[in-house]
Amino acid sequence: MSLSDIWDVLVLGVVLGSLYAVIAIGYTLVYGVLQLLNFAHSEVFMAGGFGGVIALTLFEPAADPSGLQSVLYVLLGICAGAALGGLVAFGLEKAAYRPLRRRNAPRLVFLITAIGASFFLYNLAGKLFGRYPIPMPSMYENRRLFEFFGAPVSVTQLIIVVTGVTMLVTVDFVVNRTKLGSGIRAVAQDPEVASLMGVDIDKVVSRTFVLGGLMGGVAGFLFGTNLQVDYQMGFLPGITAFAAAVLGGIGNVRGAMLGGLTLGVVESFTVEIWGDSWRYVGAFAVLVLVLMLRPTGILGERVGRTA
């Protein structure tokens, strides 16, 4: 592997990693407030991809878009992905998790509900839109834009990284600087005391889901532009992103970003060295190793007291 190859692989890894980071935020936020492994988040991600496809199909992009048009199409896709992702996450919380929360159901019941919801959602998408890959309508000419230490960077890759970084900065700001963010952190630390202090837990939980859903939806759209959209696209990226959240320290937003980038880079190096069929081995091997040395993830977990 020559030096320029390393940069090639690194660019691919960062692109992938910023997607994982954006998805991992959704897992880590929900885990922070509910200590719930939200299996259905991968379906929120898938919904975002479908949201983008639906909006762009309705809008019928021009065959040869000008620069401004291209930007508008991409923004439309991002908004549609975010909207559908947020909607699915909102509905999921309202329909599936809230009744359980009312009854103080144990964690495993939440997990099985999440698994059931995940099955339901991806099969519903498969039923409604067909069980085959759907290409994203073309929004721009995907050409090589510039070189980064000799590694070519395409338009899609640039869009993914720029959007991803923007989302990450935004969510970091929301969690650390806004009123909603302090609500989220308060509920994560101690829901009982938070509710005594006047935090409306239901509202905070619902908005946390929506925030995670917006991120997941955008990631789904970006993933779809890079490859394609299909009803099963959520599962493996979802699991990898969850691993990323755990790797960085679950409940820790910056940890999720770091974990996502790490796993993305590890994955692309694994593919480069051992081939595509070993794709997920490297990521999980790194996860297991890190957890053995540091059982709470790289940056440490940030969840409330347990019992």
Add this chain to the structure above:
Amino acid sequence: MSADVSVRKPLSAAARLRRRRWYQQPRWQRLFGMVVLAVVMAQVTGEQGERNDLFHAIQANFQSTGILVWLAVLVGIWAVREFFGEQVGTQRRRLGGEIARPVQRLLGQVRGQRAYRWGGLGALLVFLIILPLLISTFWQQVLVDQIGVYVMVAIGLNVVIGWAGMLDLGFIAFFAIGAYSAAFWTGGLPVEPPFELNNFLVIPIAVLTCLIAGVLLGAPTLRLRGDYLAIVTLGFHEIVYLLARNLNEFTGGTRGAQQLDKFSVDLGFWSYDWELDPQPYYWVQLAAIVIVLVLFIRLEHSRVGRAWTAIREDEVAAAATGVDTVRFKLLAFAIGASTSGVAGVIYASKQGFINPEQFVVMMSVLALAYVVFGGMGSIPGVLLGTAVLVWLPEYLRDTVDAQDRFLYLGGLLVVMMIYRPQGLWPSRRRQHELKMAEEGTAGADALGAQPGGAQS
């Protein structure tokens, strides 16, 4: 300033109450929920999507009569519950009491007596033995290829999750290890074994292999808390799956292994070969399941079983009272793994071929759902839950579009967890733990506190 704040708070709350519009009232919100549910259900029961028209199914579903039927039914349910809820409730309680009381009295008489219990068990066993003679070949296949195999897996997983309270999302990995060791020791893989064995003799070897694999995975990871263990076991499964798929020289890669030996017995004076007919395999499975069950039920009420219960209910307290938590958790992990391995051997010997796609991660997730659906920690519950959840998709094959089977399965899981989280047939201890958890007095599994904390 501070006085100002303390006065303003109740005022703003009162103002919010006044400002509540009609559509913010719970009653109308529930109606809205029902309408949304009707739209979703119309999509669930509606048409399949088409390749060239993205919106075909959605459009068709909105124009069909299905959505009207769903709207009528669900809004009707809403209206009855909102406006006649009290009368219906009283009637139901009265009727329920009239039916339940004699049944309870009868059960109370039967429950205490050994003769009835053994008689019931014996009758059940006889029924299970003659069951394959009563059903069609298709259901015999389902019974052997799926229900029997997954019941065995679920019994093993129940030890890990139901008794010891550890969240294992990679359980099918051990099943795969069992299946691949069967293929290896009967000479079905590209690598030659040192000596070939009969399928029955592979079972103890597979048990040993899975035991070792379980300990190797468990020893470094069992110190991790619930969810970390879940993701690590999931990762382990993914790695096992990818190894099976990619190590072409050892496992046959994506093609897997074909034409494996089936079960056979040769005692010199009497020999028997298991062929294509599923029935003889069923009896092998039944025997294996009964043996394992007898062992496990004795284990549950032994010192080991009590240690697992203590760990599940409160790991810190268990450690403080002298339970060697790591050792017992490792034991549960290894025992579960080896049960899964036995199921794998039987599966490979029946199927005659294996390939990595039979052991995907989704199946570990499903196995977990089987156990919780039936009622974790409860042997009859796990048997029933697995049988129902494996049977349902096969049954739906004829009733609804075959591609939609898992849509209904997922919906059923969600509804079940909302209305009956303890599972179909919960153990009494487990039910009590759940009740304590709902009252906020104790944890219900070794995974820590409830989501969202205890709420009043």
